[in-house]
Amino acid sequence: xxxxxxxxxNRDLKSIWDFLLFSIIVGIVICFxxxxxxxxxxxxxMAYLELTGxxxxxxxxxxxxxxxxxxxxxxxxxLNSDTNNHDRKPSVTxxxxxxxxxxxxxxxxxxxxxxxxxNIPEFLARVGKYFSIIFQNKESGEKIAIAVILYFLIIGFLxxxxxxxxxxxxMVKKVEDDLDKKVNAMAEVINxxxxxxxxxxxxxxxxEKFDEVKAEVNNIATNDPDDPQKSxxxxxxxxxxxxxxxxxxxxxxxxLYKVTLEVCSTNPANPLTGFVKFHLHPTFNNDNPIIAVTDxxxxxxxxxxxxxFTAGAExxxxxxxxxxxxxxxxxxxxxFRDR
Numbered sequence: 001x002x003x004x005x006x007x008x009x010n011r012d013l014k015s016i017w018d019f020l021l022f023s024i025i026v027g028i029v030i031c032f033x034x035x036x037x038x039x040x041x042x043x044x045x046m047a048y049l050e051l052t053g054x055x056x057x058x059x060x061x062x063x064x065x066x067x068x069x070x071x072x073x074x075x076x077x078x079l080n081s082d083t084n085n086h087d088r089k090p091s092v093t094x095x096x097x098x099x100x101x102x103x104x105x106x107x108x109x110x111x112x113x114x115x116x117x118x119n120i121p122e123f124l125a126r127v128g129k130y131f132s133i134i135f136q137n138k139e140s141g142e143k144i145a146i147a148v149i150l151y152f153l154i155i156g157f158l159x160x161x162x163x164x165x166x167x168x169x170x171m172v173k174k175v176e177d178d179l180d181k182k183v184n185a186m187a188e189v190i191n192x193x194x195x196x197x198x199x200x201x202x203x204x205x206x207x208e209k210f211d212e213v214k215a216e217v218n219n220i221a222t223n224d225p226d227d228p229q230k231s232x233x234x235x236x237x238x239x240x241x242x243x244x245x246x247x248x249x250x251x252x253x254x255x256l257y258k259v260t261l262e263v264c265s266t267n268p269a270n271p272l273t274g275f276v277k278f279h280l281h282p283t284f285n286n287d288n289p290i291i292a293v294t295d296x297x298x299x300x301x302x303x304x305x306x307x308x309f310t311a312g313a314e315x316x317x318x319x320x321x322x323x324x325x326x327x328x329x330x331x332x333x334x335x336f337r338d339r
Contacts, residue, residue: 272316
């Protein structure tokens, strides 16, 4: 029984579309018949083609206006977001602007139409009179123009309205269902990936596990209390076309030294800019000074230094990490090195 019902529905739909198609063809044929009387008048075939073409254009425009109205009246509410469905995924929200515009326009059309019912005949008369100039007989031409406009207006409205109600709603529903399937499939992939990452982390996410490992490495690197910056900044004095240098000089106090730390670029085409953050021994009053780059060089001068230590530097907004051990420099006084 369900199959018979479906077949019956399909037959009914086919009969409706056949009727509408037949009506459109009849309207076009009528447009060709309207101009037959011009064949015996001045102009002959050209006048006939001109009048027929004008009638077809008027009918086509009327069909378009009627079709647009039918679409506005037939837009399905399925386009609206289902805010009452709590089972629906909140990650995708349907755009219902078309429904709102359709609702506004249909209300305006109905409201204006009801208030202007008395003026509709006069309006049609003016329209018919306007288009009657294309006919030899203005009086009959006015009536023919009104008939063509109303005929195609009604056919256009019915055709597009039925198409919107019968087919457009199914197209929108199919797109919506496909979108839901893709969203659900993506959510499953994300959940599966997160679960795998948690499993790899031993019950924690990869990022959490990475932070723990990083902290352990830092603890290992800083296990020398006498030189806490040692091996903390990559262990390289040159990296990413940047290098750190140090100059050791005697100071006015014979027991202290003057240390000048400089960070600069090794590639003139890629100059150092911005700021450089130095990392010194914690015995300094300011063990993390930030120095502005001047003429491509960040220079830090320490006037009262007792002994050697490891200095770190961060340049290029932290993307470049440099390190220098003053005790490993050549030409450094042994007394400064051993302290």
